[in-house]
Structure formats: C-alpha cells, structure tokens
Amino acid sequence: MSLRARLLAAALATTVASAGFLPSPTDAAQAADHTSRGVTIPAFYTPPATLPATNGALIRTEPLPLALSLPGITGPLPGRATRIMYRSTDSDGQPVAVTGAYLAPTAAWKGPGSRPLVVLAPGTMGQGDQCSTSLALQRGLILGIGGGRSTVSVGYEVLAIYRLLSKGIAVVQTDYIGLGTPDRLHTYVDRVDEGHAVLDAARAARNLTGTTADVGFYGYSQGGGAVASAAELQSSYAPDVPLKATYAGAPPADLAAVTAAIDGTELAGAIGWAVNGFVQSEPALQTLLNRYLSDAGRTALKDLSTMCVGDAIFAYANKKTSGWTTTGQSIAAILQSEPTARAFIESQRIGTTKPTGVVRVATGVSDNLVPHPQARTMAADWCGRGGNVVYAPISNTKSPSPLLNHFGPLLSDQGPAVNWLTDRLAGRPAATTCP
Template sequence: MTLRVRVSVFSILLLLASLAVSVGATPARAVTAGDVVSARPTTVYLLPGKLLEVPVNAWHVLYRSTSATGALNTVSGTVLVPKASYALGKRPIVGYATGTHGLGDQCAPSASMREGREAELAFVSLLLLKGFAVAVTDYEGLGTPGTHTYMAGVSQGHAVLDSIRAAVRVPGSGLSAAAPVAVMGYSQGGASAGWAAQLQPSYAPELRLKGAAAGGVPADLRAVAAHLEGGPDFGLAAAAGVGLDAAYPELDLEADLNERGRALMADAADDCVGDLDKLAGLRFSDLSPVDLLNQPKWQARLIENRLGTLTPRVPVFLYHGRGDQIIPYAVGQTLRSEYCQAGVNTRWVSLPAPDHVTGAVEGGPLAVEWLTLRLLGLPAFGNC
C-alpha cells in the first residue's frame, strides 16, 4: 500500500468517526489521572523462592498519573485487598509509598513483591492484617518505560494519590470511592507521603484522606545532598540528580557532567539501591566542572520540591531516628516546625534509632497504629 493510499484510508476513517459523533454517537470518555490502563492478577510472596504467599487478592496495575510538569503519564503498581470481608463499613485504602529501591525497572516494588524480596511487605502486612486495602505505587519510570523520576516530590505525590484512585477502579477489587484513605511511607516514601498529603486538597480533593504518616523524610533535598557529599551514601544524592533531571528536562544534567560523571551516571542508570555503593566517597565536583547545586536552574527545582511550603489539611504523623546517618535529624525537625507553624495537626515522634534503617523498623508499627485510629474516625492529638 502506498503512502498516498494509506493517507486516504486514514482520512476516510476520520471522516466516518466524525460523522458518527455528529449523529449522536457517545464519544469516548477522556483519559484522567487514576484511570486503570490494565490490571492483571498477581501473587505476592514474603520470601524468595515463592515461599509464604501473602493471602490476599492482588493485581499488578498500570494506571494514569501526572508528571511533575503536569503531563499525563502511565505508572505501575500493586493493589492488595484482604480476602476476608470488612465488617466496619467501607474498607479503608492506604496508599503505601516505598523507600528507595533504585533506578532500574527490575528494582520496582511490584517486581520485588512478586519475587519475595520486598522488605517493606512487613509494614504492608500490618495494614492488611487490619483489614485495609493497600495500593503500592512503583513511581514514575520505575517498572515502566523512561527514567525513574527519583525524589521528584510532585511526581511521587501524584503517583501515590493516583494509586488509590486506581485501586478503586480495578475490576473486582470491591473498593469504594467513598472509602476513608490514608498515606504512609518512609525515606523516599516519607517524602512521597508528605507530598501526597500536601497535594491532595488541590489534586485529589474527592479522596477522603484521614491522615498521613511519614518517616525519615528527606524534606529538603539540598540539605540532604550537602550532607551526603563525600560520604558512603553519596550514590543516593547522585541518583536524586538523575531523577530530577528526568522529571525536568531543562536541567540537562548530562551536558554539565564531565567524562567521568557521564560514565558513572550511565552505569548507575539501571542500578538497584544496593549497587549505588559504587559511588561512595564521591562529590558532585568529581562528576561535573560546574557547581551543580548552585546553578539557578537546579536551585529553582530544588526549592519547588522542598516539603513544607504547602499545608496538608489532615493530621500528620512524623517520625525520625536521632541517629539517622542518611537523612539528617535536623531536616525532620525543620519539617515538623514548619507544619506546626502552618497549623497542621502534627504528631512528632523522636526515635532512639542509631541509623536510617532502624528508624523504619522502630517507627513503622507506630505509624500503622496511628493511621488505624485515623481511619476508624478517632481524633488526632498533635504535640506541636
């Protein structure tokens, strides 16, 4: 078939479609954030080797969300619903935001849950045992085409909120759009939960959000990056640079890197979090001849992605380990102070945890119990 014939056929089809609409055919509904692209049953395991299957109905979903710059995108995730009926009204839904998994698609939470290597299923299971449904986003670009927009808070907040919307729209989930909902996360997930709470009033006002629990929150990316430079966890700061560059193309990170920086970033582009140790001890000056963090284009986006500039309208539970070596304790304290000053009903818990991971272990069960009370309709009492 020649190009001219192809064009002619295409034109006829367009004409027929327009005639159908003109005689009263119902046009297709516009695609919106939270729409389900596909949902297929999946199985989730607690241990590798397909051991200890989690006894839930689960779906791997592709759903519509919104990028940091406002474009419609497609994100993947997992929806888990307990098999037992829920006797206390409409089953609550928790948008669970995982911590850092890495940049490669194989690192996505949906993949690790299917393969029995998802550590955060321990916290997800606590929510499932309460009878709650849980929607776990993979975030933009993790498990789907494109680069993961790691630490682009606006994108991550959208992905969390839209995972809840999508959970309701999964055929057979039995979930209600009028259900009470909550969001929870730690580290990257803490930032994502915080952003979901901040964005919900304008982005997803129909969701009946009752509370947000956020731990080990990297609220100020610039302060965290300065802390990580030259240290054993510098790879996390470098990965955040890759993620923000993916979210905001005008940053054009590759153009500002030196030869070594381009090679290292290309090598890290498909790494999981444990592989980022290869960047330990480096500084941004080792990767670029320019002062990246002080460039106006980077400063603008870092400020835009700083938590605390918007006000959640629901109670917030913040927790942070005093010995956190990755996210400075002072960063968490500042977020608490800013929320309190803005009038947010904030509950702050200072944990004795000697490191970042222990902070998740100590604070996760406390966050689950706090969220449970909010989902059951009990009032929250802050400690500002």
C-alpha cells in the first residue's frame, strides 16, 4: 500500500472512531496487504486485534469504487458504494470481523415511507479470500496467474444488486464470515455463521446511515440458505432488525441431501469447502476426517481452501469424493455413517423454526444440484410451523448439466424475485401458498 493510501486510511479510521463506531483507533493503516493465489487483498480486510462489543458495530469503512459505474445527472449510476467491516458472532459464540459493501442508489425510492434496505447474501463464490463479493464489486473480474496457483472469480451478484438499486432500494452485501478476512477460513454453508453475518450486515448498514426503514433479505443458492437461516434466527438473535420479507432461492436446507447430489457434478469442489468449514466450526470432526481422508483427499481440501468457483470447476469438475477417502466411501456416506458427523449435519438443517416476515421460496423443479425436493420440504416445514410462505416452483428444461439446472432459475427468476421483494417493501401484501 502506498504512503498516500495509508494516510487516507488512517484519516478515515480516525473519523469513524470519533463517530463512536470503533472501540479504539483502528490498526488498518498498520495492517499489511495479503495475497491469496497470487491476488493482492487490501489491508482493509485484515481485522484489528480488538473488536467492538456490539454485534453490527462498524469496525472500519472506506469508499468502494465500483467496476461498473456510469456518470449521472444526480450522481454516479447505479450509486455510491462503501466498503465496510463490522462485528458479528460466530457459531461458537465468539466475536468475529466480517466485511461487505453498502450501496446507496442514485435512483429515488418510489414507494411509501423512507428508502428500504435489502441485505444481499451472495451465492457460492468459493473459499479463497480473493473470492469475496465486495472485492468483486471493485474489480469485476479477478484473475491470478502463475506458479500453479491460478484463480478466476467473477462478481455475478452485481446483476441482482444493480436490479435492486434501480428500484431505489439501498443494498448491503455481506462477504460472510472468513471470506476476504485472513484470520480464519470461510465457514461455507454454516447455518448459524451465515445467518448471523446477514443479520449483522443489516445492523451495520443501519449504523452507517442511521436509517430505521424496513429490511428485506435476498439470496440464491448459498445465499438462499443464508437468508433462510437469518429469517429463522431474527427473532432470537436480532429482534431489532425490522425484517419484512425474504427471497430465498434454491436454498441448501438439508446438507445431507445436497452433499450427496453435488458429488460427481461440475461443482463437486463445493463439498471440499463445506468440509473445511465444518471442521472450523466443529474441530472434533477433524479426528474423524483424519481416519477417513486419503492423501489425495487432504491435498484436495487444502487446495480448495484457496479456490474460487471458477478454479474448482476447472480442477474438480465431475470428480467423485470416493477418490478422497481410504475406504472408497463418498464424503456424504461417511457423514451419514458417523454419529458425530450426522448430528452436526442435522443441526445445520433449515426449516425447524418459524421464519420472521413473509418468505418467497423459489426453486427450479429440475434442479438436481441443490435438489428441488429438499428446498420444497423446507417451505412445507415452515408452513407447518405457522410461517408466512410463498412457494414458487420455477419450471425449467432439464439438461444433462446439474450446474445449468441450478443456475438457470437464478437468471430466469431474478426479475420476478426483485419485483416481489420490492412490492413487499412497498407495503403490498402477499398471499401465502401454504394451504
């Protein structure tokens, strides 16, 4: 980092601290950049030694230049962005720093009341720090080449973010726990970690802007699971967040079913991310893994821990995890055969608690990557618990590619999903489909 950049970061940190967002002056200016697979991650992403006492408290902020931005009459289009770091709590009850981005739209909000806020939980980006969505918003396409550690990451969530901004809705996007920050590994698909990161992102945005407006959640795939979990956890963890509506697309609600379905597909590498995250959340699982993983399995998990989606597809597409074990069993079979692992996976199930607000659950009927039946079961479970659920099965032609069967509805349903969420934030009711 240049001297000028360090001075600017220090000045910004002092301003934020004086506003009461920090318990003490930040050490962002003293932190060093770090690299992941050859990509430089700015020092901003390195958490300070001391974190604030309150969940959702801002740790530091800085202006975030957007890779896709146009000049407008009243300001840049689609809006101005701020990179944020905020405090959350992980599944072990420990404080943790999480990064993300807040985007204030140039477009006016045309609904009643003040401008609403949507927390966007990204879909699967990977596990390397270079894969974070906030970094992708700045750089668009992230490339690292050379030394056998190449990487590629595309900020595809910009499509949904910009659609929301065009409606005049403010957006805060979370990078999740451990994605971008070098102090820990990203706990991929950990229900509690992701739900807390979403809820505390809402708090952080409200602290940043002072808004008291209604809040909505938006997420597809990994993001769909994250916002579904957050809707369940809101009443106990963050009752101060005025959650009105949630869009949960293709949520991985039952990890046992999802792990079995993904094995041998284009996104088989996601199983490595999940296992890496499981071990960080529940260290007792490491002993179990040591009994089953072969040298090839250990190498794969270590390699995947720094990969993004593109990297995993290039390196592990259509691989079977039975090649990672000493017994020839798949990872899914091992997780189901061992009581400790089975109990942990069951604790990750979404659908066991009534969600706050109205939830639109959408899933492609031909989705066999994040299987359609397990998402539909989550919606039915919520209905059985008195939830206000709008279930939207998305018709799509089944292809030989599970990845296309999963991501097709992401694109085809994105417009209707944004419109549905906008209507709810504007106060228009939605009739439940539970009966």
